[in-house]
Amino acid sequence: MSKDLQARYVLERLFDTVVSRKDASPSLSHSARLMARGRNKIAQKFGEEAVECVIEAVNGDRDALISESADVLYHLVVMWVDAGVKPSDVWAELERREGTSGIEEKASRPKHTP
Ligand SMILES: N=c1c2ncn([C@@H]3O[C@H](COP(=O)(O)OP(=O)(O)OP(=O)(O)O)[C@@H](O)[C@H]3O)c2ncn1[C@@H]1O[C@H](COP(=O)(O)O)[C@@H](O)[C@H]1O
Numbered sequence: 014m015s016k017d018l019q020a021r022y023v024l025e026r027l028f029d030t031v032v033s034r035k036d037a038s039p040s041l042s043h044s045a046r047l048m049a050r051g052r053n054k055i056a057q058k059f060g061e062e063a064v065e066c067v068i069e070a071v072n073g074d075r076d077a078l079i080s081e082s083a084d085v086l087y088h089l090v091v092m093w094v095d096a097g098v099k100p101s102d103v104w105a106e107l108e109r110r111e112g113t114s115g116i117e118e119k120a121s122r123p124k125h126t127p
Contacts, residue, residue, distance in 0.1 A: 024100055058088050062088045
């Protein structure tokens with residue numbers, strides 16, 4: 014497999030690694046430690062990383078944004094594993110949306126009545 018193709022599957026490989034850490038020792042694996050601390054902690058960490066990502070985007074620091082984006086994706090993958098969501102579930106949802114304009118989709122939503 015080419016390096017480029019291999020890189021495209023990095024999220025799937027990360028997912029498989031985190032799944033394999035479910036029963037690992039929290040003293041040896043950060044993923045195991047995070048999952049042992051429970052869903053609220055996982056969600057909190059994801060939120061913190063997302064905020065750090067936003068800060069770097071606003072600051073215009075490209076390298077920091079790349080690094081924070083990787084942190085966000087790692088913590089998202091841990092959240093998927095904890096919640097029983099597979100990458101293929103998310104890819105399927107993205108594929109379902111493919112070709113539908115966001116403007117069109119928003120306009121088709123039922124109107125809220127006060
Ligand atoms: N991509 C990552 C990754 N990104 C960030 N991190 C870790 O996330 C932690 C974030 O640190 P923080 O201080 O923000 O969080 P914290 O240690 O939970 O501290 P608190 O805020 O809770 O006090 C650091 O320890 C980072 O090293 C990651 N840890 C693991 N991975 C991947 O997951 C794989 C499995 O890792 P382990 O589960 O550790 O074996 C690795 O091979 C990597 O591919």
